[in-house]
Amino acid sequence: MKNTFKVAVVQHDCNQEYRHNLDNSITGIREACTQGAEIILLPELNCLPYFCVREEVRNFDLAETVPGPTTESLGKFAKEKSIIIITTLFEKRAKGLYHNTAVVMDKDGSLAGTYRKMHIPDDPGFYEKFYFTPGDQGFVPINTSIGKLGVMVCWDQWFPEAARLMALAGAEMLFYPSAIGWDPNDDEEEKVRQRHAWMTIQKSHAIANNLPVISSNRTGYEVDPSDNSKGTAFWGSSFIAGQQGEVLAEAPIDKSAVIMAEIDTGRTDTVRRTWPYFRDRRIDAYQDISKHHIE
Amino acid sequence: MKNTFKVAVVQHDCNQEYRHNLDNSITGIREACTQGAEIILLPELNCLPYFCVREEVRNFDLAETVPGPTTESLGKFAKEKSIIIITTLFEKRAKGLYHNTAVVMDKDGSLAGTYRKMHIPDDPGFYEKFYFTPGDQGFVPINTSIGKLGVMVCWDQWFPEAARLMALAGAEMLFYPSAIGWDPNDDEEEKVRQRHAWMTIQKSHAIANNLPVISSNRTGYEVDPSDNSKGTAFWGSSFIAGQQGEVLAEAPIDKSAVIMAEIDTGRTDTVRRTWPYFRDRRIDAYQDISKHHIE
Numbered sequence: 001m002k003n004t005f006k007v008a009v010v011q012h013d014c015n016q017e018y019r020h021n022l023d024n025s026i027t028g029i030r031e032a033c034t035q036g037a038e039i040i041l042l043p044e045l046n047c048l049p050y051f052c053v054r055e056e057v058r059n060f061d062l063a064e065t066v067p068g069p070t071t072e073s074l075g076k077f078a079k080e081k082s083i084i085i086i087t088t089l090f091e092k093r094a095k096g097l098y099h100n101t102a103v104v105m106d107k108d109g110s111l112a113g114t115y116r117k118m119h120i121p122d123d124p125g126f127y128e129k130f131y132f133t134p135g136d137q138g139f140v141p142i143n144t145s146i147g148k149l150g151v152m153v154c155w156d157q158w159f160p161e162a163a164r165l166m167a168l169a170g171a172e173m174l175f176y177p178s179a180i181g182w183d184p185n186d187d188e189e190e191k192v193r194q195r196h197a198w199m200t201i202q203k204s205h206a207i208a209n210n211l212p213v214i215s216s217n218r219t220g221y222e223v224d225p226s227d228n229s230k231g232t233a234f235w236g237s238s239f240i241a242g243q244q245g246e247v248l249a250e251a252p253i254d255k256s257a258v259i260m261a262e263i264d265t266g267r268t269d270t271v272r273r274t275w276p277y278f279r280d281r282r283i284d285a286y287q288d289i290s291k292h293h294i295e
Numbered sequence: 296m297k298n299t300f301k302v303a304v305v306q307h308d309c310n311q312e313y314r315h316n317l318d319n320s321i322t323g324i325r326e327a328c329t330q331g332a333e334i335i336l337l338p339e340l341n342c343l344p345y346f347c348v349r350e351e352v353r354n355f356d357l358a359e360t361v362p363g364p365t366t367e368s369l370g371k372f373a374k375e376k377s378i379i380i381i382t383t384l385f386e387k388r389a390k391g392l393y394h395n396t397a398v399v400m401d402k403d404g405s406l407a408g409t410y411r412k413m414h415i416p417d418d419p420g421f422y423e424k425f426y427f428t429p430g431d432q433g434f435v436p437i438n439t440s441i442g443k444l445g446v447m448v449c450w451d452q453w454f455p456e457a458a459r460l461m462a463l464a465g466a467e468m469l470f471y472p473s474a475i476g477w478d479p480n481d482d483e484e485e486k487v488r489q490r491h492a493w494m495t496i497q498k499s500h501a502i503a504n505n506l507p508v509i510s511s512n513r514t515g516y517e518v519d520p521s522d523n524s525k526g527t528a529f530w531g532s533s534f535i536a537g538q539q540g541e542v543l544a545e546a547p548i549d550k551s552a553v554i555m556a557e558i559d560t561g562r563t564d565t566v567r568r569t570w571p572y573f574r575d576r577r578i579d580a581y582q583d584i585s586k587h588h589i590e
Contacts (some may be wrong), residue, residue: 119575138580158572160455160503161581169589193539197502200540204499207492208455244488245495277453280414281587285433286456289584292576294464 003266005146007173007212008037009249011238012256013220014049018062021047022073024256029077029085031258038107038146039084043218043238044154044179045100046087050218050234054226055130063092071103071111079109084144088153088177090131091116100132102151102177104142113142117153118162125183125229128155139165147172147265150211154178157198157215161289163205172265174205176215181222181234195235195253203245210271210278212263213241219254243271298561300441302468302507303332304544306533307551308515309344313357316342317368319551324372324380326553333402333441334379338513338533339449339474340395341382345513345529349521350425358387362406366398374404379439383448383472385426386411395427397446397472399437408437412448413457420478420524423450434460442467442560445506449473452493452510456584458500467560469500473512476529490530490548498540505566505573507558508536514549538566 010028014021025046032040047070051059064070070089078085084106091101091114100117116135120128139162141148150171156162157176166174180198182191206213219236238251240261248261272278288294305323309316320341327335342365346354359365365384373380379401386396386409395412411430415423434457436443445466451457452471461469475493477486494510501508514531533546535556543556567573583589 118577118580121575123569123571134577155575158503158570159576160459160499161576161584164455165581165583165589168583168586193541196541197539200495200498201502203495204455204503207496208453208499244492246488246491274418275453276418278587280416280450281454281456282413282429283585283587285413286460286585288460288463289456290578290581291463292573292578294460 004262004264005038006036006260007039007214007240007263008032008035008258008260009041009214009216009238009240009251010258011043011216011219011236011251013234014046014218014222016049018047022070026077028256028258032260033081033083035258035260037083037260039086041086041175041177041214041216042088043216044088044177045090048090050179050222050232052128052131053125053222053224053232054228055127059131060098063090063098066091066101066103066114067111071105075105075109075111078105078107082107084146086151086175086177097133098131099135100128100153102153104144104149104151106144108145112144115142115151115153117156119155119159121155125224125232139169141166141169141171150174152176154180157202160205160208163209167209167211171211172268173212173214173263174209176202176213178215178217179234180217181232184230184233195237199237199239203241203247206241206243207245208277210243210268210275212243212265215239219256243267297441299557299559300333301331301555302334302509302535302558303327303330303553303555304336304509304511304533304535304546305553306338306511306514306531306546308529309341309513309517311344313342317365320382321372323551323553327555328376328378330553330555332378332555334381336381336470336472336509336511337383338511339383339472340385343385345474345517345527347423347426348420348517348519348527349523350422354426355393358385358393361386361396361398361409366400366406370400370404370406373400373402377402379441381446381470381472392428393426394430395423395448397448399439399444399446401439403440407439410437410446410448412451414450414454416450420519420527434464436461436464436466445469447471449475452497455500455503458504462504462506466506467563468507468509468558469504471497471508471510473510474529475512476527479525479528490532494532494534498536498542501536501538502540503572505538505563505570507538507560510534514551538562
């Protein structure tokens with residue numbers, strides 16, 4: 001069984017046009033394939049503008065089914081190139097029931113599985129609770145031809161519980177497609193703290209679980225069409241980290257990029273022998289994790 | 296109610312002599328007091344050599360009761376200077392029952408509370424499972440005159456569950472006294488990865504819980520008296536991080552040092568309003584955290 005995989009992240013900007021964004025993704029995928037990528041992670045909601053910048057009923061028209069147009073386009077491409085593609089889309093599951101859903105297309109073009117974003121943010125400029133019902137599948141890795149992939153989505157990345165559950169369920173790598181950026185009103189020091197915190201928390205999931213972490217983000221500035229806010233400056237910085245949180249590849253803040261690293265999933269076992277957290281977890285003492293607050 | 300506190304970490308080396316090590320701690324405490332410290336964190340087992348480098352029955356003679364000699368010495372000092380001191384000692388709780396125990400001495404010299412290390416490591420050169428029974432108090436913050444302190448010990452720092460439980464129970468700061476270092480046989484790249492991982496995982500607890508994190512470590516090289524190993528080179532690097540994981544103060548790798556930062560515990564509420572993880576935790580989906588493995 002093969003243990004080493006060339007993993008790529010495609011980082012790009014997005015505008016209001018689905019076709020433009022899909023083309024951006026495909027351009028990046030082609031470049032990654034040229035470099036030998038076998039698994040390619042796209043940014044969160046890679047074919048759409050970040051429409052959650054405001055609450056607008058007609059934005060539900062942007063949703064699609066799974067399978068649907070995006071999985072069909074990318075599935076064909078996955079089959080043609082014999083690669084795994086991880087995309088995220090605005091899923092219409094039923095009338096009035098929508099999710100922010102990651103989809104994994106396997107090397108044969110089949111739909112390997114979905115993950116519906118479990119933790120849904122909501123803050124000025126990121127009104128996701130209006131659009132997305134929180135996932136009801138739990139934190140379950142997706143079985144693919146190359147192993148179990150622990151795919152989550154953006155806000156999930158701030159919750160160590162999510163990474164841990166994916167690891168306990170046998171995930172061999174963790175993936176976080178993201179759409180995260182700065183409020184242009186924030187000062188420079190706050191911007192630095194936020195971007196560093198974003199990288200640190202994800203690297204910590206690599207460390208705590210001895211698993212590679214692959215994180216993508218959008219780049220570029222997206223306006224708020226309502227003029228209610230100054231829009232969002234997505235901070236790029238997509239990265240790939242190894243089992244000790246060491247950064248293997250990192251994209252710039254403000255440019256589209258394809259980054260790549262060779263991941264050795266066999267190293268997880270080696271690192272866990274020296275840093276045996278899984279041996280020592282106090283499962284007798286964690287039950288209150290399932291509370292909001294301990295009175 | 297006051298929200299800002301001058302917090303200090305005393306980093307020092309240790310040798311085989313209890314008195315020498317206690318003096319080292321007190322020298323650092325005096326220096327921290329001169330700079331206005333109100334809360335002072337010492338390294339793990341600050342009055343002892345790192346005796347867990349081998350399994351040796353006579354080392355149980357190093358244990359003491361709580362209260363006992365160390366809490367008496369430091370308690371007097373805490374009262375005299377009106378400061379809070381956090382020490383860690385080898386606790387003899389009963390015949391044949393020993394713990395690695397953090398003790399908090401309050402400003403009036405009283406013993407505010409104890410925390411018995413919950414996660415016990417065991418790997419070559421760190422044979423802690425031979426000496427320490429895992430704590431049975433759970434992850435409970437210690438009430439002091441200045442608020443609830445989430446004190447844990449070293450190996451606990453690698454487990455996000457522990458930090459989360461302290462935060463859920465109302466801890467206002469997290470403390471990690473440590474005794475962690477390099478195996479001299481490891482190559483330079485591995486040493487860098489390990490030290491960075493140690494800082495990253497602890498900063499991630501600050502980020503995930505929006506709490507300040509104060510971490511101490513020993514510095515200096517300690518021999519293995521049995522000559523079974525090359526001993527341990529403790530990597531210092533004690534640090535204080537704010538609620539977004541930003542480093543406020545950091546000690547060198549290879550020197551004794553007193554570092555200090557002003558902590559504003561009120562900022563936790565402010566940061567949690569912008570980064571509301573506690574609002575969005577999926578407590579309906581975390582129950583499997585209490586398993587070793589999800590089949």
